[in-house]
Amino acid sequence: MRIGELAARAGVSVRSLRYYEEQGLLRSTRSTSGQRHYTEEEVERVTFIQRMYAAGLSSRTIAEVLPCVETPSEEHSDAALERMAQERDRLSEHIAELTRTRDKLDELVAVARAYRESLRLPAAG
Amino acid sequence: MRIGELAARAGVSVRSLRYYEEQGLLRSTRSTSGQRHYTEEEVERVTFIQRMYAAGLSSRTIAEVLPCVETPSEEHSDAALERMAQERDRLSEHIAELTRTRDKLDELVAVARAYRESLRLPAAG
DNA sequence: CTAAAACCTGACATTGACGTCAGAGGCAAG
DNA sequence: CTTGCCTCTGACGTCAATGTCAGGTTTTAG
Numbered sequence A, B: 001m002r003i004g005e006l007a008a009r010a011g012v013s014v015r016s017l018r019y020y021e022e023q024g025l026l027r028s029t030r031s032t033s034g035q036r037h038y039t040e041e042e043v044e045r046v047t048f049i050q051r052m053y054a055a056g057l058s059s060r061t062i063a064e065v066l067p068c069v070e071t072p073s074e075e076h077s078d079a080a081l082e083r084m085a086q087e088r089d090r091l092s093e094h095i096a097e098l099t100r101t102r103d104k105l106d107e108l109v110a111v112a113r114a115y116r117e118s119l120r121l122p123a124a125g
Numbered sequence C: 001c002t003a004a005a006a007c008c009t010g011a012c013a014t015t016g017a018c019g020t021c022a023g024a025g026g027c028a029a030g
Numbered sequence D: 001c002t003t004g005c006c007t008c009t010g011a012c013g014t015c016a017a018t019g020t021c022a023g024g025t026t027t028t029a030g
Helices: A003-010 A014-022 A041-054 A059-070 A079-120 B003-010 B014-022 B041-054 B059-070 B079-120
Strands: none
Touching: A003 A014, A003 A041, A014 A041, A041 A059, A041 B079, A059 A079, A059 B079, A079 B041, A079 B059, A079 B079, B003 B014, B003 B041, B014 B041, B041 B059, B059 B079
């Protein structure tokens, strides 16, 4: 498939796909006229890349981790695996912090709502 | 306390504090010579701001939410409260996605480790 | 009093993941 | 063959939070 279709199927912009390639996250075969072609697999790969971005990884980090995802072999399962585990931990910590923040927000919302209700009560109006 | 101390205690840069003020997230009293002064409370406030940033809220959104946090009153407990609840939900969804991503990473790490182990086993080496 | 350290405003620089535009070529349909 | 859409490269624009620098004032320590 060509770039437009991959973009549509993965839900990203064409620009992003070219950017991913530039960053070494995505490869493409080229037609004689130079147009990029992709296989079905790439859809999933792009989705994975998006998820990594959403998890706060940079292009460089994703690039370090991706080979491990694609083809597990002895070569990269040393540094890359280490890196992946490390990013997992970082993410885990981040999730924990976000959860605390959400709880804090919950608390604040509850307090504000209670306050608002108190204003509505005839006794306290 | 002056800006340097607040920065140190809240673990942010002086530049950031001035930026927060510019964005309407932080107020300061000024000495006659124009230097900013803060109270103890501001430390917590700055920490909260940081957490909101970490949760992916923009300055503008934090500004919408903050008054509700500071002084719950009828005025802002309408729009701001709504906004806060909305951001809470957004954050919650984001956490869920990150958790899925982490699980995916876990899975990948497990697969890669298993693969590596298989290479080490005499039977498969 | 003086030197160092902290502060001020204002402004330009940076970073990362894109958006967007220009100018040119490629490709299926009528 | 042309119309219209897709694609190409290359380059500049953007946005948000922050770094950084310049040039000047204030506070603090000795």
